[in-house]
Amino acid sequence: xxxxxxxxxxxxxxxxxxxxxxxxxxxxxxxxxxxxxxxxxxxxxxxxxxxxxxxxxxxxxxxxxxxxxxxxxxxxxxxxxxxxxxxxxxxxxxxxxxxxxxxxxxxxxxxxxxxxxxxxxxxxxxxxxxxxxxxxxxxxxxxxxxxxxxxxxxxxxxxxxxxxxxxxxxxxxxxxxxxxxxxxxxxxxxxxxxxxxxxxxxxxxxxxxxxxxxxxxxxxxxxxxxxxxxxxxxxxxxxxxxxxx
Ligand code: SAM
Numbered sequence: 001x002x003x004x005x006x007x008x009x010x011x012x013x014x015x016x017x018x019x020x021x022x023x024x025x026x027x028x029x030x031x032x033x034x035x036x037x038x039x040x041x042x043x044x045x046x047x048x049x050x051x052x053x054x055x056x057x058x059x060x061x062x063x064x065x066x067x068x069x070x071x072x073x074x075x076x077x078x079x080x081x082x083x084x085x086x087x088x089x090x091x092x093x094x095x096x097x098x099x100x101x102x103x104x105x106x107x108x109x110x111x112x113x114x115x116x117x118x119x120x121x122x123x124x125x126x127x128x129x130x131x132x133x134x135x136x137x138x139x140x141x142x143x144x145x146x147x148x149x150x151x152x153x154x155x156x157x158x159x160x161x162x163x164x165x166x167x168x169x170x171x172x173x174x175x176x177x178x179x180x181x182x183x184x185x186x187x188x189x190x191x192x193x194x195x196x197x198x199x200x201x202x203x204x205x206x207x208x209x210x211x212x213x214x215x216x217x218x219x220x221x222x223x224x225x226x227x228x229x230x231x232x233x234x235x236x237x238x239x240x241x242x243x244x245x
Contacts (some may be wrong), residue, residue: 006030010191010227011018017047028052030212031133033061060133064091065178066232069154071147072098072221074105079218084119086222088126088136095123097140098147099118102190107141144196147185147201155180157205158228160220162198163211169227172208177234184228186221 008016008030016022022042030038030052030122035058040052070092072083080097081157097237099106119138129133151157176182185205192200201207210220212229 004054006038006050006052006054008052009048013045013050014047016042016050017045022050022060027055031060031201034061035133037133039079060131062091062130062132063134064093064233066176066177066228067093067181068225068228069094069096069181069183070221070225071096071098071183071185071192073186073217074099074103074107075188075217076104079216080115081119081122083218083221084122084138085126088123088132088227089130090138090222090225091132092225093134094137095119096142096150097149098142098185099136100142100144100188100196101193103140103188104190105188105229116202140158148200148205150203151183151203153181154183155184157185157200158208158224159185159192159197159200159205160224161192161207162209162214163197164207167206167208169208169224170208170231172206173228173231176228178232180232182228182232183192184221186217186224187219 016028016153022028022045024042024045026042028040028042028050030040032038037058038054039056039058040054042050042052049085068091070083072080072085072095074080074097084095104187116138123138124135156167156173158178160169183205185200195209203211210223
């Protein structure tokens with residue numbers, strides 16, 4: 001994005017030209033992935049490239065009150081894709097994949113790069129669809145020990161544990177403040193070993209329950225993010241002023 005000018009190429013250019021059929025002089029809203037929305041007037045449009053002059057730039061107030069990082073154990077099939085899409089819509093800031101003792105899926109070099117690229121594409125599309133101007137960063141996969149080593153960088157680290165019987169997730173975030181960095185760790189289909197739970201608690205993670213029912217890993221991740229982001233959203237967000245397509 002040159003000063004004052006936006007150049008769009010690839011599928012988004014094709015969508016503007018052939019699907020939306022926008023023309024020279026029409027106005028578009030472009031989210032730059034860092035929290036701003038640029039209103040711009042189209043100067044030239046083809047299927048390959050769209051160039052638009054920026055006429056206004058606005059901050060987009062759709063981000064969550066807290067910075068939530070979801071640590072998701074690698075899981076079979078499309079479960080992680082579903083979690084990436086829904087957690088992005090819900091408002092997470094980051095996501096890190098990890099492996100643990102009982103993860104069934106073991107990443108191999110090329111395949112994991114391809115999966116990360118696909119997950120990042122899903123995150124970008126979900127951020128656009130939900131009107132977010134920030135696209136969550138996706139990282140990993142890291143090992144469980146490496147994940148625990150990141151805990152000091154958070155204001156609150158939570159380990160979703162189905163055998164936890166005293167602290168509900170909602171209670172654990174009741175005192176969270178706007179701007180807090182929160183980590184939610186969700187285990188694989190086979191869950192965490194007792195040793196891993198003990199290591200996480202020793203590393204200052206708080207074990208939390210999502211209720212008396214055993215949830216699938218993808219359900220636990222999506223429900224956990226929803227609970228944290230809802231409980232910490234202090235007031236209804238101001239309705240965003242209507243933006244052009
Ligand atoms: N270990 C159990 C088993 O073998 O059926 C369940 C593991 S569960 C499918 C996968 C992950 O979801 C768990 O590691 C945990 O992080 C999370 N989870 C599922 N139900 C939960 C609950 N009621 N409370 C907290 N976390 C839960």
